[in-house]
Amino acid sequence: MNQHMKNPTKNAKHPEVKESGHIACQDCALDDVCKPISFGDQSFDQTHSILERRTPILAGEYLYKKGDPLNSIYALTSGTVKLVKTTSKGLQQVVGFRFPGELLGDEAISTEIHILSAVAIDNATTCDMSMKGLDDIAQMIPSFQNNLIKLLSNQCYTMHLQFTSYAGRNNAEERLAAFILNVAERNSNKDILKLNIFLAMTRDDIANFLGLRRETLSRTFTKLQKTKIITIENKELDIIDIEKLRLLANY
Amino acid sequence: MNQHMKNPTKNAKHPEVKESGHIACQDCALDDVCKPISFGDQSFDQTHSILERRTPILAGEYLYKKGDPLNSIYALTSGTVKLVKTTSKGLQQVVGFRFPGELLGDEAISTEIHILSAVAIDNATTCDMSMKGLDDIAQMIPSFQNNLIKLLSNQCYTMHLQFTSYAGRNNAEERLAAFILNVAERNSNKDILKLNIFLAMTRDDIANFLGLRRETLSRTFTKLQKTKIITIENKELDIIDIEKLRLLANY
DNA sequence: CGGGGAATTGAATACGTTCAAAGGCCGTGG
DNA sequence: CCACGGCCTTTGAACGTATTCAATTCCCCG
Numbered sequence: 001m002n003q004h005m006k007n008p009t010k011n012a013k014h015p016e017v018k019e020s021g022h023i024a025c026q027d028c029a030l031d032d033v034c035k036p037i038s039f040g041d042q043s044f045d046q047t048h049s050i051l052e053r054r055t056p057i058l059a060g061e062y063l064y065k066k067g068d069p070l071n072s073i074y075a076l077t078s079g080t081v082k083l084v085k086t087t088s089k090g091l092q093q094v095v096g097f098r099f100p101g102e103l104l105g106d107e108a109i110s111t112e113i114h115i116l117s118a119v120a121i122d123n124a125t126t127c128d129m130s131m132k133g134l135d136d137i138a139q140m141i142p143s144f145q146n147n148l149i150k151l152l153s154n155q156c157y158t159m160h161l162q163f164t165s166y167a168g169r170n171n172a173e174e175r176l177a178a179f180i181l182n183v184a185e186r187n188s189n190k191d192i193l194k195l196n197i198f199l200a201m202t203r204d205d206i207a208n209f210l211g212l213r214r215e216t217l218s219r220t221f222t223k224l225q226k227t228k229i230i231t232i233e234n235k236e237l238d239i240i241d242i243e244k245l246r247l248l249a250n251y
Numbered sequence: 252m253n254q255h256m257k258n259p260t261k262n263a264k265h266p267e268v269k270e271s272g273h274i275a276c277q278d279c280a281l282d283d284v285c286k287p288i289s290f291g292d293q294s295f296d297q298t299h300s301i302l303e304r305r306t307p308i309l310a311g312e313y314l315y316k317k318g319d320p321l322n323s324i325y326a327l328t329s330g331t332v333k334l335v336k337t338t339s340k341g342l343q344q345v346v347g348f349r350f351p352g353e354l355l356g357d358e359a360i361s362t363e364i365h366i367l368s369a370v371a372i373d374n375a376t377t378c379d380m381s382m383k384g385l386d387d388i389a390q391m392i393p394s395f396q397n398n399l400i401k402l403l404s405n406q407c408y409t410m411h412l413q414f415t416s417y418a419g420r421n422n423a424e425e426r427l428a429a430f431i432l433n434v435a436e437r438n439s440n441k442d443i444l445k446l447n448i449f450l451a452m453t454r455d456d457i458a459n460f461l462g463l464r465r466e467t468l469s470r471t472f473t474k475l476q477k478t479k480i481i482t483i484e485n486k487e488l489d490i491i492d493i494e495k496l497r498l499l500a501n502y
Numbered sequence: 503c504g505g506g507g508a509a510t511t512g513a514a515t516a517c518g519t520t521c522a523a524a525g526g527c528c529g530t531g532g
Numbered sequence: 533c534c535a536c537g538g539c540c541t542t543t544g545a546a547c548g549t550a551t552t553c554a555a556t557t558c559c560c561c562g
Binding site for chain 2: 085088089093096106109110111115116148149154156157159161162163164166167168169170208209212250
Binding site for chain 2: 549550551552553558559
């Protein structure tokens with residue numbers, strides 16, 4: 001069930017207005033399917049329910065849970081979300097993170113049932129696109145389907161990049177290097193790599209995701225600091241030597 | 252560049268005829284986009300170039316290489332393909348395997364440039380759907396785009412399943428258990444799990460993919476044999492105790 | 503039957519985990 | 533404003549697991 005509260009939308013007519021901490025619309029995964037609704041045929045303006053803008057989620061709240069039916073797909077516009085599954089032993093396994101501009105819920109489009117859960121790590125914001133709304137628009141404007149295809153093929157690309165980043169990493173240093181690079185790239189614009197990253201998640205979440213113990217992760221962070229590849233202070237990480245980092249990550 | 256040779260198609264009119272070792276069309280990832288071409292509007296019958304059926308690839312040949320432009324997407328109809336990337340140190344990294352019925356090339360649909368390479372492990376066969384052809388059909392039959400959307404959203408689902416299978420695995424036993432389960436499920440029909448699997452790839456390829464040394468993989472295989480969870484003889488693997496395997500894989 | 507690559511096994515070493523303890527950060531309440 | 537407590541993070545030392553290097557066995561193909 002979608003647990004987060006609704007909020008009257010502001011800037012519905014001019015969503016590009018960048019709010020503090022929010023990603024710009026042109027950098028959002030949903031932009032291709034969102035723009036036609038906001039600016040296209042005016043007949044959609046009254047169908048307010050299609051797109052719910054700037055929905056806040058409090059830290060720790062679930063965006064959706066495993067087994068929930070797919071009601072909406074989400075674009076994260078601020079904050080960080082972790083994707084988790086519960087293992088056969090009842091433990092929580094982190095299977096991914098999502099950052100502003102990224103899509104959530106795409107794994108359920110085909111089956112219409114969520115196969116994992118999404119939890120906000122800090123206070124976050126989403127734009128929610130209802131699946132019903134997407135279907136309606138697609139039926140009315142056939143050309144709109146092209147935008148959906150763009151969205152999905154781009155998501156395929158993103159997933160492959162992710163998988164390629166982590167497959168076959170053996171030691172802790174390589175895994176962490178791959179993680180840092182992956183996060184840096186996903187928090188950057190296409191041209192310039194952002195070298196300072198804010199890691200909203202706990203060390204436990206990172207360790208869990210990478211298949212390491214929190215102690216090993218901590219030791220590996222300090223190792224990367226001693227070799228002057230990064231600096232990290234609490235949740236603020238700075239990449240110092242991007243070349244060495246790439247080499248470590250085999251990227 | 253697409254390096255494998257072309258072959259005059261047989262059974263073009265009745266592709267369901269199941270050849271030995273080939274997957275049935277209804278179990279193929281491309282079925283949704285393939286059927287409308289074969290059986291739909293007869294005007295497409297002459298556009299033979301859209302779909303190239305039963306294209307053989309010899310063991311060791313490349314289906315495509317990193318950097319190649321995307322000409323076609325492929326459905327593997329027999330054999331096994333490995334996806335590889337070359338690391339910064341010039342070593343080959345296996346980032347995935349594909350089995351009959353699965354899609355190849357989807358990672359390049361959005362960028363139109365392949366980001367990894369696909370190599371046949373044994374003699375394999377593909378059905379090749381040209382991207383140009385897909386576009387043409389989509390333009391002529393708007394409803395066809397729905398099938399493309401189905402294909403892509405299903406691929407998103409598959410990729411998530413994959414990622415979820417391997418994220419956060421720490422020890423060799425868990426990783427291998429997850430691998431065996433994943434392969435078994437992908438080689439099964441939806442209802443019944445296939446318990447005997449043929450592993451066409453070498454131990455080196457599996458180890459490389461899982462981030463283990465070949466020796467460790469070998470030891471872990473024998474460990475799983477001693478605990479009566481599997482039996483393995485050369486490339487023939489049998490799952491004996493599926494419950495224990497699931498528990499190990501946290502699935 | 504012989505040769506070469508692939509797979510397995512053995513022993514020493516390196517690396518990650520475990521358990522224990524200490525240090526740091528931050529919100530709460532005095 | 534400072535002290536306290538809880539949680540997150542880091543560090544240390546002993547242990548267990550994976551890697552490394554070497555040697556052997558197995559399998560396939562000529």
